[in-house]
Amino acid sequence: MNREALSSAIKKKAVESGFDACGIASAGKLDKEEAFLKTWLDNGLNASMKFMENHFEKRVNPQELVPGAKSIISVVHNYYPEKQQQSGVPKIARYAYGKDYHYVIKDKLKALLKYINDDLQPCSGRVFADSAPVLERAWAAKSGIGWIGKNTNLIVPNKGSYFFIGEIILDIELEYDSAIEDRCGSCTKCLQACPTNALVTPYRLDSNRCISFQTIENRAEIPEKFKGVFQDWVFGCDICQEVCPWNNFSKPTAESAYKPKEEFMNLSFDDWLNIDIEGYKRLFSGTAVERTKYPGLKRNLKFIKDSGQLK
Numbered sequence: 001m002n003r004e005a006l007s008s009a010i011k012k013k014a015v016e017s018g019f020d021a022c023g024i025a026s027a028g029k030l031d032k033e034e035a036f037l038k039t040w041l042d043n044g045l046n047a048s049m050k051f052m053e054n055h056f057e058k059r060v061n062p063q064e065l066v067p068g069a070k071s072i073i074s075v076v077h078n079y080y081p082e083k084q085q086q087s088g089v090p091k092i093a094r095y096a097y098g099k100d101y102h103y104v105i106k107d108k109l110k111a112l113l114k115y116i117n118d119d120l121q122p123c124s125g126r127v128f129a130d131s132a133p134v135l136e137r138a139w140a141a142k143s144g145i146g147w148i149g150k151n152t153n154l155i156v157p158n159k160g161s162y163f164f165i166g167e168i169i170l171d172i173e174l175e176y177d178s179a180i181e182d183r184c185g186s187c188t189k190c191l192q193a194c195p196t197n198a199l200v201t202p203y204r205l206d207s208n209r210c211i212s213f214q215t216i217e218n219r220a221e222i223p224e225k226f227k228g229v230f231q232d233w234v235f236g237c238d239i240c241q242e243v244c245p246w247n248n249f250s251k252p253t254a255e256s257a258y259k260p261k262e263e264f265m266n267l268s269f270d271d272w273l274n275i276d277i278e279g280y281k282r283l284f285s286g287t288a289v290e291r292t293k294y295p296g297l298k299r300n301l302k303f304i305k306d307s308g309q310l311k
């Protein structure tokens, strides 16, 4: 099978497996992104996420991560929920409503890699979904799936940004796609809407100020200066995506694993404040909310309650 036919067969299978788009890039070093990442780290914009400082060479060069790497197949998976949380209750970012995406995407990618190996061409590769030092948005953009918006998210044309990203890095040559142009134009809605000014310039996010970092990754106390500005977010934040005009195109996900539990959707404000460890496990085990652990979620709930934002 020639490279073109092989690449088409892989993309066809990716879509049949439930992915919403698939693109392919050559697994070379990311020079432009390397400089961007270095400045980002030098300026401390990773906050206390030390893991972002580790494995710098692997992060900018897939051949350091997967010896013999030749191609990167990127995929995206829609997680936009059919129903949103009711208003007036603490908010969870949409990506964490259902089953943890790491498992869902990796399982699908493993099956895709097996298909390539068994049915198309013998190869060796590894699958990733936010599970290793890979600049996932940069690879998805390089393979033409979308562009990186001023809010730093990957936006898929006419589909929006509520997509997870995953990839297979493998040792065979394929047909490569080209990046598409930036379609943000003169829009600055995300920069204006961010309540903590975390988007310090277009395309540059300061994690120290990002509600998503503060409510998910920060293991210390949330700085007092943020009291009253988190709106209702207690795990993650979707504000810079909610205001993005490209998300007017969002369609509900077809992936049943991302569907939220009924009990979660029906929690009243009092239910939220009274969540105990058993309730936490029942509601959130197997979801991305586990990342913050029970004490983290309680800290976040207390923080917005003490801010007087939700009464």
Ligand code: B12
Residues within 6 Å of the ligand: 032, 033, 034, 035, 036, 037, 038, 040, 049, 052, 093, 094, 095, 129, 130, 131, 132, 133, 134, 135, 136, 137, 138, 148, 151, 152, 153, 154, 155, 161, 162, 163, 164, 165, 166, 203, 205, 207, 210, 212, 213, 216, 217, 235, 236, 237, 238, 240
């Ligand atoms: C660390 C991290 C975070 C941090 C920091 C976010 C950030 N913007 O960097 C925090 C905790 C804040 C976070 C939040 C969120 N995250 Co997050 N996160 C990551 C992680 C692990 C690494 C991202 C990273 O490398 N950041 C470093 C910066 C420097 O890189 P970057 O912004 O991606 O930009 C690179 C290139 O795009 C390029 N580039 C970008 N802009 C420009 C501009 C110029 C001029 C140039 C030259 C280059 C350039 O250079 C950079 C690399 O050097 C990835 C998984 C992964 N392994 O990639 C998920 C990931 C990015 N997160 C994801 C999600 C879903 C989220 C949230 C939406 C969750 C939520 N609702 O709360 C928010 C979105 C907040 C936001 N506006 O970004 C998805 C994004 C999907 C998408 N459509 O883009 C990812 C890809 C996970 C996944 N596999 O699906 N996240």
Ligand code: SF4
Residues within 6 Å of the ligand: 151, 193, 194, 195, 196, 197, 198, 199, 205, 209, 210, 211, 212, 236, 237, 238, 239, 240, 241
């Ligand atoms: S996720 Fe929220 S806090 Fe972070 S940049 Fe976007 S709007 Fe700002």
Ligand code: SF4
Residues within 6 Å of the ligand: 149, 150, 151, 152, 183, 184, 185, 187, 188, 189, 190, 191, 240, 243, 244, 245, 246
């Ligand atoms: S809100 Fe506007 S500037 Fe921000 S990512 Fe969307 S299109 Fe780009």
